Amino acid sequence: MALFVKKFGGSSVASPEKMRHIAERVLKDKKPEDRVVIVVSAMGDSTDDLLHLARQVSPRHYGREMDMLLTTGEQVSVALMAMTFIEMGVPAVSMTGAQAGIRVSGSFGKGCIREIHPERIFHALEEGKVVIVAGFQGETEEGDLITLGRGGSDTTAVALAGALKADMCEIYTDVDGIYSADPRCVPDAVKMKDITYMEMLEMARLGAGVMQPRSVEMGSRYQIPIHVRSTFTDDEGTVIREKILTEGSKYMITGVAQDADTAKVAVLGVKNQPGVAHMLFSALAESHIVVDMIVQSVREIHDDKTDMIFTISRNDLDDTREVLCRLQAEGRISDVVYNDKVAKVSIVGAGMLGSPGAAAEMFGALGDAGINIDIISTSEISISCLIGEKDMTKAVRAIHARFFAGH
Amino acid sequence: MALFVKKFGGSSVASPEKMRHIAERVLKDKKPEDRVVIVVSAMGDSTDDLLHLARQVSPRHYGREMDMLLTTGEQVSVALMAMTFIEMGVPAVSMTGAQAGIRVSGSFGKGCIREIHPERIFHALEEGKVVIVAGFQGETEEGDLITLGRGGSDTTAVALAGALKADMCEIYTDVDGIYSADPRCVPDAVKMKDITYMEMLEMARLGAGVMQPRSVEMGSRYQIPIHVRSTFTDDEGTVIREKILTEGSKYMITGVAQDADTAKVAVLGVKNQPGVAHMLFSALAESHIVVDMIVQSVREIHDDKTDMIFTISRNDLDDTREVLCRLQAEGRISDVVYNDKVAKVSIVGAGMLGSPGAAAEMFGALGDAGINIDIISTSEISISCLIGEKDMTKAVRAIHARFFAGH
Numbered sequence: 001m002a003l004f005v006k007k008f009g010g011s012s013v014a015s016p017e018k019m020r021h022i023a024e025r026v027l028k029d030k031k032p033e034d035r036v037v038i039v040v041s042a043m044g045d046s047t048d049d050l051l052h053l054a055r056q057v058s059p060r061h062y063g064r065e066m067d068m069l070l071t072t073g074e075q076v077s078v079a080l081m082a083m084t085f086i087e088m089g090v091p092a093v094s095m096t097g098a099q100a101g102i103r104v105s106g107s108f109g110k111g112c113i114r115e116i117h118p119e120r121i122f123h124a125l126e127e128g129k130v131v132i133v134a135g136f137q138g139e140t141e142e143g144d145l146i147t148l149g150r151g152g153s154d155t156t157a158v159a160l161a162g163a164l165k166a167d168m169c170e171i172y173t174d175v176d177g178i179y180s181a182d183p184r185c186v187p188d189a190v191k192m193k194d195i196t197y198m199e200m201l202e203m204a205r206l207g208a209g210v211m212q213p214r215s216v217e218m219g220s221r222y223q224i225p226i227h228v229r230s231t232f233t234d235d236e237g238t239v240i241r242e243k244i245l246t247e248g249s250k251y252m253i254t255g256v257a258q259d260a261d262t263a264k265v266a267v268l269g270v271k272n273q274p275g276v277a278h279m280l281f282s283a284l285a286e287s288h289i290v291v292d293m294i295v296q297s298v299r300e301i302h303d304d305k306t307d308m309i310f311t312i313s314r315n316d317l318d319d320t321r322e323v324l325c326r327l328q329a330e331g332r333i334s335d336v337v338y339n340d341k342v343a344k345v346s347i348v349g350a351g352m353l354g355s356p357g358a359a360a361e362m363f364g365a366l367g368d369a370g371i372n373i374d375i376i377s378t379s380e381i382s383i384s385c386l387i388g389e390k391d392m393t394k395a396v397r398a399i400h401a402r403f404f405a406g407h
Numbered sequence: 408m409a410l411f412v413k414k415f416g417g418s419s420v421a422s423p424e425k426m427r428h429i430a431e432r433v434l435k436d437k438k439p440e441d442r443v444v445i446v447v448s449a450m451g452d453s454t455d456d457l458l459h460l461a462r463q464v465s466p467r468h469y470g471r472e473m474d475m476l477l478t479t480g481e482q483v484s485v486a487l488m489a490m491t492f493i494e495m496g497v498p499a500v501s502m503t504g505a506q507a508g509i510r511v512s513g514s515f516g517k518g519c520i521r522e523i524h525p526e527r528i529f530h531a532l533e534e535g536k537v538v539i540v541a542g543f544q545g546e547t548e549e550g551d552l553i554t555l556g557r558g559g560s561d562t563t564a565v566a567l568a569g570a571l572k573a574d575m576c577e578i579y580t581d582v583d584g585i586y587s588a589d590p591r592c593v594p595d596a597v598k599m600k601d602i603t604y605m606e607m608l609e610m611a612r613l614g615a616g617v618m619q620p621r622s623v624e625m626g627s628r629y630q631i632p633i634h635v636r637s638t639f640t641d642d643e644g645t646v647i648r649e650k651i652l653t654e655g656s657k658y659m660i661t662g663v664a665q666d667a668d669t670a671k672v673a674v675l676g677v678k679n680q681p682g683v684a685h686m687l688f689s690a691l692a693e694s695h696i697v698v699d700m701i702v703q704s705v706r707e708i709h710d711d712k713t714d715m716i717f718t719i720s721r722n723d724l725d726d727t728r729e730v731l732c733r734l735q736a737e738g739r740i741s742d743v744v745y746n747d748k749v750a751k752v753s754i755v756g757a758g759m760l761g762s763p764g765a766a767a768e769m770f771g772a773l774g775d776a777g778i779n780i781d782i783i784s785t786s787e788i789s790i791s792c793l794i795g796e797k798d799m800t801k802a803v804r805a806i807h808a809r810f811f812a813g814h
Contacts, residue, residue, distance in 0.1 A: 016463040056423040058494040068501050069486035072479035079476035087465040094475050
């Protein structure tokens with residue numbers, strides 16, 4: 001007897017007909033003794049429709065009321081999904097996040113699952129029912145409805161799998177697994193049979209969009225294997241787990257990631273003295289701006305001045321300009337140069353720890369392709385290069401070819 | 408300092424723009440020290456849209472899941488309505504039925520409010536907020552979402568007013584009060600300033616559709632005055648209360664009601680012996696068929712046979728046929744005649760108790776208009792006549808003219 005948590009996204013449940021396909025698929029895969037919990041998102045564009053209504057009321061975003069509004073989207077999905085199973089003669093019951101015992105803290109629109117009281121789910125499973133839970137939502141201690149942040153339904157699924165001690169959490173999506181590079185960019189990218197939590201986290205952090213880091217962290221914490229697979233085919237996808245079981249996974253690196261959502265900021269000629277970096281990055285942190293790569297380069301000719309170069313998400317560009325303009329007005333920094341025509345390419349792999357040649361190979365691949373490297377940064381299991389945005393696809397292909405030739 | 412509960416129906420909140428009108432109206436009427444709770448229904452056609460989705464899944468009606476689906480309609484309304492107030496600079500908070508402490512028992516789709524725990528509403532009112540509560544819904548003891556039966560949002564409003572010991576429950580609707588007859592049928596019908604709970608209940612029972620009996624009963628139980636008034640004008644409507652305060656209300660009767668949703672069934676030639684009526688009406692009750700008027704007429708020439716004539720709602724006609732066919736097959740009754748081309752006209756008035764001439768006046772009005780009376784039935788505060796459906800409007804006008812001439 002196995003317990004599965006299966007998550008289906010908004011495009012998989014966009015219509016009653018698609019829901020029927022999902023139900024059929026779940027029942028085809030289900031052994032009689034299996035217990036199944038299904039997590040669904042809001043149907044297709046329904047969240048956008050609700051947001052459109054809210055914008056007609058106000059251009060502003062009133063967190064609590066917005067969550068009151070948006071949580072209806074998943075509630076509609078679970079009700080219709082449960083009806084779909086019952087109509088097929090299979091006992092099923094829908095639950096809102098609150099009914100499923102999902103307690104969430106944090107601010108509205110960005111909730112974090114704090115704890116799960118799964119008694120009601122267990123009770124329904126014991127009654128032989130398929131349990132359909134609304135993703136992306138939960139209840140605060142005060143009894144308010146609250147939505148989770150980005151990738152919320154995935155987080156719901158993985159957290160539920162942890163609380164229920166499920167054997168596997170399956171994330172059904174529009175891609176059929178995790179690839180060694182984005183297949184839209186690298187046609188011969190290799191689908192991985194499995195990948196470790198740590199590698200997947202690093203891939204996600206560096207721009208591989210399949211899974212949000214929060215759900216992968218959650219899987220790692222509860223040691224729940226996460227099977228990322230396609231809604232549209234029966235093929236096995238990629239399993240994210242603690243240790244790689246696959247015999248064949250001997251690549252020095254796991255994959256190549258790319259991220260065009262990056263912008264470079266150069267603060268020129270700041271005083272090279274203690275406390276300057278602290279002043280600059282504290283001011284950015286106070287405005288909730290996340291800084292990614294940081295390089296400080298001392299000018300050889302003016303030994304009291306230095307350039308401070310860093311990268312941020314393009315969404316934070318306006319806020320960053322505001323902070324830096326204030327610092328300029330206060331006379332604390334002088335010239336600033338912005339460049340949003342950059343991109344980041346990275347290689348990821350736990351195996352790199354023991355392969356010191358990986359960095360050289362990566363730089364070689366970029367050099368041979370005539371691509372200039374602007375900034376380099378490294379972590380224990382990754383190496384990233386900032387390059388011109390126009391070169392991104394060429395760079396990813398060149399790096400992938402270098403490491404995955406022959407696979 | 409007064410506490411008001413104000414209920415707005417689905418057509419009043421059909422768009423963000425209409426919500427803004429309602430908020431402006433509520434704020435215009437509100438004294439600074441007043442506390443206001445607003446109950447709203449689902450926006451315009453949104454309940455129909457949800458039902459349409461459900462029908463794509465199944466022609467059947469799965470109660471619990473249907474309520475899970477339908478309760479989202481009011482949740483969307485309260486969220487947007489609260490945003491509307493906040494956008495106008497007025498603190499407000501939305502609540503689902505469950506959050507408002509509305510505990511409901513009974514079967515799905517037909518819930519009855521069992522108790523209300525209004526602590527959270529009081530707390531929000533003390534914080535100076537306008538409280539927006541989802542009508543038509545509540546939570547069962549098991550934590551399931553459940554909708555109330557017909558007229559559900561009115562019931563929510565009146566029950567909340569009772570639990571909060573409100574000074575007044577205002578029901579905003581598309582008519583501007585209770586009239587002495589349906590104004591669409593009788594152009595010179597008189598708008599009443601007030602009417603007693605008992606009279607209103609009798610009017611509702613006899614076909615005056617403005618208020619559902621359940622909400623009026625609830626108002627009577629908690630002694631909450633219910634002000635029925637128009638969403639579109641500032642005019643006073645009609646107040647339903649225990650005792651009529653108006654000096655001028657000296658009509659012997661309160662109003663004339665009409666009901667075309669009626670059908671006549673005649674079970675002919677049943678044995679005139681003890682137990683026959685019990686057998687017949689038990690069989691109907693078991694199929695949840697509500698019988699309205701009942702007449703038993705003994706045939707003079709066959710003293711062992713009698714005709715049993717009764718009226719039902721037209722919606723119950725098919726079920727009634729099924730029950731009676733079974734009794735025919737079992738040989739317990741013989742011929743049955745159905746007639747759905749009938750209508751019921753009634754006069755209602757607590758004052759009739761002391762005015763024995765009212766019945767005679769009513770029959771006289773019908774006779775002068777050349778209308779034949781098929782069945783007569785009376786209660787303490789009403790007299791009803793079954794007539795041909797084609798004569799209904801003529802009958803109501805004739806009766807109204809007889810009693811209200813000169814008003």
